[in-house]
Amino acid sequence: MKSEELFERARRCMPGGVSSPVRAYRAVGGVPRFVERGEGAYIFDVDGNRYIDYVLSYGPLILGHVHPAVLKALTEVLPKGTSFGAPTELEVELAETIKAAFPFVELVRFVNSGTEATMTAVRLARARTGRELILKFEGCYHGHADPFLVRAGSGGLTFNIPSSPGVPKGTAECTLSVPYNDRDAVEEVFGRCGEDIAAVVVEPVAGNMGVVLPQEGFLEGLRSTTKEHGALLIFDEVITGFRVEFGGISTRYNVEPDIITLGKVIGGGLPVGALCGREEVMGLLAPQGKVYQAGTLSGNPLAMKAGLATLEVLRKEMPYRTLRGRTEELADGVRELFRRKGIPCVVNYETGMFSIFFTERERVLDLEDVRTSSAELYSKVFHALLGEGVMLAPSPYESAFLSTAHDGEVIERTVEAFERALRRI
Ligand code: HOZ
16 A cells, blocks of 8 residues: 555654654554545545545635645646735735634734644733733633643544643643633633733634534633633634634624634635724734734745635625535434434534534533543544545544535435444444
């Protein structure tokens, strides 16, 4: 198998053979499939296999692989240059598009990843409040910057290193962590040290411990508690921004956070991130203010153009209702198959993203619930599905993503593949 040979070579020149831990297949066992190309809802490996892709680069590819509009946009911009270290019209256009989608956003700063966006958001919150503590939620993941590697989700969970070595003790001590959806715990922490908390940072729909939905009143409660105590509220919408609707969870719930971080969809598959909010906070960033942040490749024309092309298609087609319908259809179909097979499971979903938890619990609302899910069963299902031409993420803690290319027929084929896979486990 060519993937095997490549992985062998990769391990001799890259830590664990990969550029990002989760893709090494350690959680599910076996050899990562090395990818040759993607097309629409499909991904093709170097061994000549085709899979319906539910990884979709962990979220950015909401239009599927190589969407014609994105390809055209990139082909147009590429010959003109890839990076200038100088402002371009494309950045202005993308910032204006983001502003139009989030009514309370006044200023946008582009960076190169979600990690950078959220890391900068925390620096801003600390500067604005003169406080040092931040409060996050167990199982949420906000990138790999030091302050966030405390009870983190995603690869932190997959590799059981939610709190990484190498993070200074003092930094880790500035990060408080409570269970997701637990308003009482938030109140308790604020009651104890509210005057020292700079910000609460939250994924308004958690997507890095699988999909976990906010319970009624949770996000509104965070808004009122942070306001009452003079702390900032940061919504990490790196995954949900422009995936769950044109805008994000903050526009849907009518909760206005102080800072929103974006990534994934706004780069159309190229490396990008952004933080945005009202001028009174965002204006503190250099050179308008004194909070330093910079990036040689930030706002580079390729990422800006791919993002613009993606958002333009989304704005014109508004595919969210259809995408939600298809996600629901898939979630219901899969749930029913496991029910018939007598395997207890919970399937959580939001528009364009879903997760299967193999648990006896009735609901999955926080990390403790997530941890009751059988990783062993996930890995069996994962491999059986690979054999049937369906690719899920190689970790039970990553969400599955749908694109607009996952049409009715693709969803039907996926359910059939699940059915065949289940006969084999
Ligand atoms: N859950 C991660 C990003 N949100 C997956 C990507 C990675 O770690 O490679």
